[in-house]
Amino acid sequence: MATSKNPHWLANVLDKPYDRVSWLITHNAFNNKPDIGQNVDPNQHYGIQDQLTDGVRALMLDIHPLDGGLRLQHGGSHGSSYADLCELLGRLKTFLDKHPKEIVTLYCESYGDIATELEETFKGKGPGTGDFTGRIDWNVFPYLYHRPKPRHGHETVDRHKWPTIRELIDSNQRLVVFRELHDTKSTAPFDALDWYLDQWEYTCESPWNMKNWDDLQENTTNIPGRGKHGAPIFTLYHQPSGTTGGSAGFASSANLDEYLYARSMIAWKLTGKRPSPAVDFYRAGDKMPAQINTLDTCERLNKLKEVHGQLKFGSHLFGQTVHVRNVENTRFASRAYGLDLSKYGTTEPDQDVKVYNTFSFPLVPGETVNYKFELPGFEFKPDHISVSDFSKDVNIDVLVRKL
CATH class of the missing domain: 3.20.20.190 (Phosphatidylinositol (PI) phosphodiesterase)
Structure with missing residues (x-):
């Protein structure tokens, strides 16, 4: 370039x-x-x-x-x-x-x-x-x-x-x-x-x-x-x-x-x-x-590095919507980056973040990352992703099993 x-x-x-x-x-x-x-x-x-x-x-x-x-x-x-x-x-x-x-x-x-x-x-x-x-x-x-x-x-x-x-x-x-x-x-x-x-x-x-x-x-x-x-x-x-x-x-x-x-x-x-x-x-x-x-x-x-992966159900992608939350600070958008987020409900304990088949989240130095996957009736391995090293991408697939 x-x-x-x-x-x-x-x-x-x-x-x-x-x-x-x-x-x-x-x-x-x-x-x-x-x-x-x-x-x-x-x-x-x-x-x-x-x-x-x-x-x-x-x-x-x-x-x-x-x-x-x-x-x-x-x-x-x-x-x-x-x-x-x-x-x-x-x-x-x-x-x-x-x-x-x-x-x-x-x-x-x-x-x-x-x-x-x-x-x-x-x-x-x-x-x-x-x-x-x-x-x-x-x-x-x-x-x-x-x-x-x-x-x-x-x-x-x-x-x-x-x-x-x-x-x-x-x-x-x-x-x-x-x-x-x-x-x-x-x-x-x-x-x-x-x-x-x-x-x-x-x-x-x-x-x-x-x-x-x-x-x-x-x-x-x-x-x-x-x-x-x-x-x-x-x-x-x-x-x-x-x-x-x-x-x-x-x-x-x-x-x-x-x-x-x-x-x-x-x-x-x-x-x-x-x-x-x-x-x-x-x-x-x-x-x-x-x-x-x-x-x-x-x-x-x-x-920025990122957490990236897929939700796998056997040999296929899961095909259902899964809720994700950051269990450390309870809000994905805890830092407003200068934008007024009041209308997004940031005073609530959780942001309603949903992913389907694939996911990507940014790794911002200084921000705590501990992402938890949740859907009633299903088990996730791993059920949460915790990151402390922001110098490289984290590629991890989450295996889904029906309870």
Whole structure:
């Protein structure tokens, strides 16, 4: 990441699995004036090329069939402001070509039955792209991460296993793509694409439809947004909605490191999932030109060690919700990190923390950790996890037995 303004954080996580890294996600990354023109209510000030150069490694995109091609456009197929998908992929290919140790993730909202067109476009072809032939090369297919679709029924232990950052780099599968489908007649053509991963199989997210500061605080711990509750990859939305674009004024406060870090830490503790924050105007609130607060927050999160494991029931994952509490201080969010937590009930003896199949909790030096697992009618081995060494990750699986 030598060309990034935050060049070193990826080197610190090379041996971590992909799902155990906190990534900065730019919400509606394409919805910016440099990429799609002045006639737009933007979510980002900078174009995707600058986002990648700055160190952003996860982009949210809306893909629509429009005018015989695939376009990036926010708010549907109305209006004149859009970007061609192949142009974005061309910039992405150039970046991946020049930076062989970088990994990029795309979160794609795709509209319509466009599975065939998508694969062709990612292979450097596609409908409506003739004008770009010979001018740019957008064949990113060799970089795609391929993953077999999980079997339904009991979730096997390997269901949640992801390669490490180093393994993705060594295999050159450095482009991870998740999909969210809209207006499709059948998912089968998309399921056949082993690189276009079902977002709701592997990820979950906090509610995105927030309109003000109160909503932002209320939805720090309210995880029932979308996706499987047991999915370990967790998107923490950190921007208000209610308008076509974003609010730069709101972002200038919300994106401050002290607030974004506080909210991320509380969400991590109270959901049992390592968060990746999704933000508008990722550079809003920066204190210095060379400092990007939102990236600094993710670097701080990634420097923390964690308690990580799975709830195993025989050869499968447990598949039931389990209550977890910190028996030492009775509250997971005992330290507010500067955020008003009164509405979360921190005066109560317990926070209602529940985990499903997998769990992750941060190890913060100076904080006592003694996590206890509880569910009536079941026995857990170990039934609690106590940690005193905060210098390394603690990987431990909890075996569940019915009494």
